[in-house]
Amino acid sequence: MTTTPRTALTIAGSDSGGGAGIQADLRTFFANGVHGMTAITAVTVQNSLGVQGFTEIPAEVVTAQIRAVASDMGVDAAKTGMLATAEIIQAVAKTLDEVHIGRNAAIPFVVDPVAASMHGDALLREEALEAIRTELFPRATLVTPNLDEVRLLTGVEVTGRESQREAAGALLEFGAQWVLVKGGHLYEDPECTDLLSDGVQCIELTGPRHDTPHTHGGGDTLASAITSGLAKGLGVPDAVEAGKRFIERSVAEAYPLGAGVGPVSPFWRLAHDQPGAAAGR
Numbered sequence: 001m002t003t004t005p006r007t008a009l010t011i012a013g014s015d016s017g018g019g020a021g022i023q024a025d026l027r028t029f030f031a032n033g034v035h036g037m038t039a040i041t042a043v044t045v046q047n048s049l050g051v052q053g054f055t056e057i058p059a060e061v062v063t064a065q066i067r068a069v070a071s072d073m074g075v076d077a078a079k080t081g082m083l084a085t086a087e088i089i090q091a092v093a094k095t096l097d098e099v100h101i102g103r104n105a106a107i108p109f110v111v112d113p114v115a116a117s118m119h120g121d122a123l124l125r126e127e128a129l130e131a132i133r134t135e136l137f138p139r140a141t142l143v144t145p146n147l148d149e150v151r152l153l154t155g156v157e158v159t160g161r162e163s164q165r166e167a168a169g170a171l172l173e174f175g176a177q178w179v180l181v182k183g184g185h186l187y188e189d190p191e192c193t194d195l196l197s198d199g200v201q202c203i204e205l206t207g208p209r210h211d212t213p214h215t216h217g218g219g220d221t222l223a224s225a226i227t228s229g230l231a232k233g234l235g236v237p238d239a240v241e242a243g244k245r246f247i248e249r250s251v252a253e254a255y256p257l258g259a260g261v262g263p264v265s266p267f268w269r270l271a272h273d274q275p276g277a278a279a280g281r
């Protein structure tokens with residue numbers, strides 16, 4: 001008998017290099033046994049060396065994609081990545097309310113507040129930061145900023161555990177139910193600790209720091225793994241714990257590809273012995 005899997009929707013940008021954005025989200029959903037659906041917000045021209053440019057999709061087309069899948073196929077959990085402009089953010093917020101996705105509705109919603117690529121190339125127009133705070137955070141079940149995004153959103157400079165807690169408190173004031181302050185950029189820390197908080201509980205998720213330069217798509221992969229867990233009915237702390245274990249292995253198995261930064265790999269969850277899969281380069 002065939003089984004229909006749970007569904008997850010990603011509202012994000014396309015990465016032509018296949019390591020981040022929509023492509024990272026889809027491969028993570030697949031590796032976690034969830035049917036992935038997409039509302040594409042922008043098309044980036046990108047490879048391992050950086051983002052050469054992007055074109056955003058008209059806001060009404062982003063809205064139409066969300067409506068199409070939500071009305072027909074159903075969404076068990078959703079996430080956002082690159083949203084590019086304030087206009088797209090406003091359209092997404094309005095449409096999510098309409099289809100009952102978000103912290104005040106039954107369907108969990110994860111906001112990864114992507115502002116720039118790891119090479120420092122902008123993926124969000126400057127004036128759109130305020131829209132992330134005011135339109136998306138109050139609707140979010142969970143927000144997952146990295147340390148650069150924490151600084152942009154709150155002004156808090158995270159240098160260790162203490163300031164990670166301070167940042168979590170500042171972020172919660174924008175109205176998200178839970179925040180995950182990711183610690184991947186605390187490079188002097190021999191471990192990678194992400195801090196999860198809802199203002200009552202403060203949970204430290206610690207794991208080994210793998211020695212690799214290839215972490216392209218790490219934030220997207222973590223947020224999508226968490227979204228997969230939420231789609232399968234896990235509560236936030238359990239979904240984040242499972243997501244952290246998923247990204248840990250994905251960073252451990254990250255591979256070089258191109259002359260710059262290679263992608264993290266969700267392949268460890270799948271069969272490793274596919275004949276002919278290794279490129280040998």
Ligand SMILES: Nc1ncnc2c1ncn2[C@@H]1O[C@H](COP(=O)(O)OP(=O)(O)O)[C@@H](O)[C@H]1O
Nearest residue numbers: 146182183184185192208209210218219222251
């Ligand atoms: N070198 C590493 N080894 C193991 N885990 C890592 C490493 N770098 C990042 N992570 C983990 O990957 C996730 C994404 O981290 P981070 O780098 O902080 O965000 P982003 O990818 O959005 O910039 C976090 O769970 C973090 O702990």
Ligand SMILES: Cc1ncc(COP(=O)(O)O)c(N)n1
Nearest residue numbers: 013014020021117118216217
């Ligand atoms: C379309 C898109 N979305 C998100 C990222 C962030 O990923 P990273 O921080 O690994 O560059 C990206 N580079 N491109």
